[in-house]
Amino acid sequence: MLDDRKLEVLRAIVEDFVSTNEPVGSKALAERHGLGVSPATVRNDMATLEDEGFITHPHTSAGRIPTDKGYRLFVDRLSTVKPLSGAERRAIQTFLEGAVDLDDVVRRSVRLLSQLTQQVAVVQYPSLSRSEVRHLEIVHLAPNRLLLVLITDSGRVEQRVLELPTVVAAEEVSQLRQVFGPRLHGAKLIDAAKALEDLPNAAPHSLRPVLTSVLSVVLSTLVERPEERIAIGGTANLTRNALDFPQTLRPVLEALEEQVVLLRLIGEVNDPTTVHVKIGEENSVEGLRSTSVVTVGYGLSGQQPVGGLGVVGPTRMDYAGNISSVRAVARYVGDLLAGA
Amino acid sequence: MLDDRKLEVLRAIVEDFVSTNEPVGSKALAERHGLGVSPATVRNDMATLEDEGFITHPHTSAGRIPTDKGYRLFVDRLSTVKPLSGAERRAIQTFLEGAVDLDDVVRRSVRLLSQLTQQVAVVQYPSLSRSEVRHLEIVHLAPNRLLLVLITDSGRVEQRVLELPTVVAAEEVSQLRQVFGPRLHGAKLIDAAKALEDLPNAAPHSLRPVLTSVLSVVLSTLVERPEERIAIGGTANLTRNALDFPQTLRPVLEALEEQVVLLRLIGEVNDPTTVHVKIGEENSVEGLRSTSVVTVGYGLSGQQPVGGLGVVGPTRMDYAGNISSVRAVARYVGDLLAGA
DNA sequence: TTTGGCACTCACCTGAGACGAGTGCCAGGA
């Protein structure tokens, strides 16, 4: 059904439409790309492609534009990887290496990604639940006030201030440290609850009331509410081409403000090492049905990823370029976390 | 020149235009508001107002719309405070009180403010340089690795991981704590450099190399680079009325992505206790010349504010309502920080 | 299977005309 030339025609249509944003006609197509056949032949191929649902035309006397299905075929079989230039790679590396802490890494990644791709960039903070505890510090702020600081191997730091009903002595605090420390160190956060299970029994009796308070904060903060966060940037890129989102800009912006929605978007990757592309109607998120989303997981190589990142843009996007950029940034972020 | 009735006409024009987004004509205006005069009289008043530059009309046969100058007069002299309902106040309070940490307070404030005002909300994180140090914790992560955690009275927590060239012993770390602790506690961050000036001389000789490393990180992090942050939300509200930003949506979004620009915007308040309104061309930020910005400082009552917050929207906005909302949220945030 | 030819469709542009909201101005009245 779809011989090589028809695929070539589809590729040409996608490429032309992506760069010009105008429906592409048979004549222009036959001329511009060295297909070696006449416009009439191209028209026949187009008819076939349209029957199969890969392209469509807005109205009778207009050129063709790719459908979601057409983009899908293009992405899966027709687009060739577009490797980044050495300069781009160096730019990524130096820009990310300037980061001072995790927050900064994430912010820089967002900025970088949105500038590289000229799309909206989305970066998830390293997930707490998949990280390992590196350290739990208990700080004695005031007689009846403690600060809990939890540091994970992904560089993330969570802190909570805790008011105690009773006054607590300095040595009790150091006892607390000794009780929590060994149990948590190196534990996956997701397993933390189990690691702390027998704690009330193992601890000295006098420590019980304080311990219970601390324990409940630790658990609620880190286990029950493994709060996930997302950074986003480059929304101005959505307005770059007014034609891309005539009426649909609003739902897109709304969807992008819903952290929960974005998390689902990024979390949907099943195979975390490869780049995932959701095109138009393939998106489960209502407001993003008019966009395409390119995502990938990042993290320490060879392990479960600790987060995800990606870009959101019009279905009419440079898939090859964006996939490369997303992959590259993810790799550098992963390296950075491993080194930190 | 501008008698009471003319001012009343201006107020009516602003109110009508804000609610309908359509140029308002003399007839409709005379009818809808009980001015007690004929449309012809209103027309005369309008002519005067236009001569004075308070209103204008898009084309000859259209009604009048307020100019920036008109809005300015309205805000300064004509608008009456619109107190929030008790329900609204309670909603603000309960919503903000659910916050678990500073990040959460800021995120909730942004969300709250954008929903209350139906505009873009901007909230600055409490400024480091104006806060006081509550605690500096030095955590011994590994033999040659330290974590510095700095807690301020505004609830903000900054952390930095520090690689040392040499191995450092546990007692040296506690010595460090004793050296830094008393000097920093209660000091304004902006004065921290001075407080630490004589530190290298005062400390035990053996501690010198480590101390120098730690000191430089503390100084660079907290004094030289008092990194300021901004949270933003509700950008989808910019698209609520397509007519508000026909072509100018892009520069607005771009300006809103520039943290530096926003900080300047919020920082421009000279008298921090009152609400400031910048209307259209009054804005120093290029991209925001088509918007109005309502800002106010927040912080512990009676003291210098530690940050600012506000909303950005079309010049055609409900100034009275937005001013009330901004003021109310700022007060609750201030209270929350004081209590935490 | 490809190609040239040809009729056809239909969005887009343009100009003319009708419409009407709203204005500016003026003369008369309180």
Place this chain on the structure above:
DNA sequence: TCCTGGCACTCGTCTCAGGTGAGTGCCAAA
């Protein structure tokens, strides 16, 4: 001096008709 009704005028908007052209679909011939 100020307000009012009246009236001519402006000008954006809407609608309709006709022309234009890019692009298509189909067919017959190579």
